[in-house]
Amino acid sequence: MNADTVIRIEGLKKSYDGSVVLDVESLEIPAGTLISLIGPNGVGKSTLLEILAGIRSADSGTVGIDGKVLLLPQRMEAFERLTVRQNISYFAKLFGREDSDEIMRLAGVDSYAGVLYHILSGGYRRRVCIACTLCGSPDILLMDEPMTGLDPEARAEIWELLRSLTSEGITVILSTHDRTEAMMYSDAIAVLSQRGIELKDAMGIDSHIVRIREPVDRSILSDLGAESDGDFAVLGPLSTFELTETLVTLRSAGISEERISVISGGQR
Numbered sequence: 001m002n003a004d005t006v007i008r009i010e011g012l013k014k015s016y017d018g019s020v021v022l023d024v025e026s027l028e029i030p031a032g033t034l035i036s037l038i039g040p041n042g043v044g045k046s047t048l049l050e051i052l053a054g055i056r057s058a059d060s061g062t063v064g065i066d067g068k069v070l071l072l073p074q075r076m077e078a079f080e081r082l083t084v085r086q087n088i089s090y091f092a093k094l095f096g097r098e099d100s101d102e103i104m105r106l107a108g109v110d111s112y113a114g115v116l117y118h119i120l121s122g123g124y125r126r127r128v129c130i131a132c133t134l135c136g137s138p139d140i141l142l143m144d145e146p147m148t149g150l151d152p153e154a155r156a157e158i159w160e161l162l163r164s165l166t167s168e169g170i171t172v173i174l175s176t177h178d179r180t181e182a183m184m185y186s187d188a189i190a191v192l193s194q195r196g197i198e199l200k201d202a203m204g205i206d207s208h209i210v211r212i213r214e215p216v217d218r219s220i221l222s223d224l225g226a227e228s229d230g231d232f233a234v235l236g237p238l239s240t241f242e243l244t245e246t247l248v249t250l251r252s253a254g255i256s257e258e259r260i261s262v263i264s265g266g267q268r
Contacts, residue, residue, distance in 0.1 A: 034171075210247070
């Protein structure tokens with residue numbers, strides 16, 4: 001494993017009741033990056049996170065990890081009747097740390113230090129749980145669907161928090177169903193399917209995402225390589241030239257401009 005790689009996977013497979021749910025031929029994750037795992041239900045996103053965290057074993061293959069790994073489960077909650085400071089101080093002491101104030105600052109909850117956890121909004125409850133996990137000083141932070149149940153503003157704030165953690169040298173790997181958000185905020189996306197896994201570049205400053213409100217003819221989406229993202233079909237990231245060609249194709253197919261939206265790099 002080279003100096004810039006914190007996770008290397010080779011020939012990883014996992015089956016349940018005779019059905020293969022995870023098949024990763026090869027994958028390398030660079031240090032200090034934000035990687036999103038995307039794909040439909042049942043393709044092994046949570047299973048992969050659990051294998052990386054060491055709480056589930058693979059049937060075959062190898063996983064090389066350089067650094068300390070911690071997993072933040074989707075349903076983790078802090079202590080309801082403790083304040084933000086008390087919760088984070090508790091976990092800091094468990095891990096032998098005395099810098100809970102710095103951890104609160106890093107997670108952006110220092111101004112809520114004296115507030116009881118159960119009073120917080122969903123976004124700030126999620127921040128506190130991230131802070132509690134950071135008390136363990138992870139080099140690699142794994143998160144299972146951390147945006148679930150949050151409103152759009154809170155989701156954007158959590159994404160920005162996770163990006164700030166990578167600037168501290170922490171590698172963040174999370175699962176999500178929102179392809180658009182993943183491409184906007186991640187350094188790369190790992191697309192899982194029944195065929196395996198493919199690591200793709202996310203949005204650069206000069207790239208674009210096209211979202212088309214469903215329903216859309218499946219043959220058109222297939223020809224363009226679009227992926228479903230709930231109420232939208234998503235294309236990208238695209239270069240400016242590819243964007244122009246794509247818009248011409250969509251309009252030629254009779255898709256009205258009102259159903260098409262474009263997100264460009266730097267808009268987040």
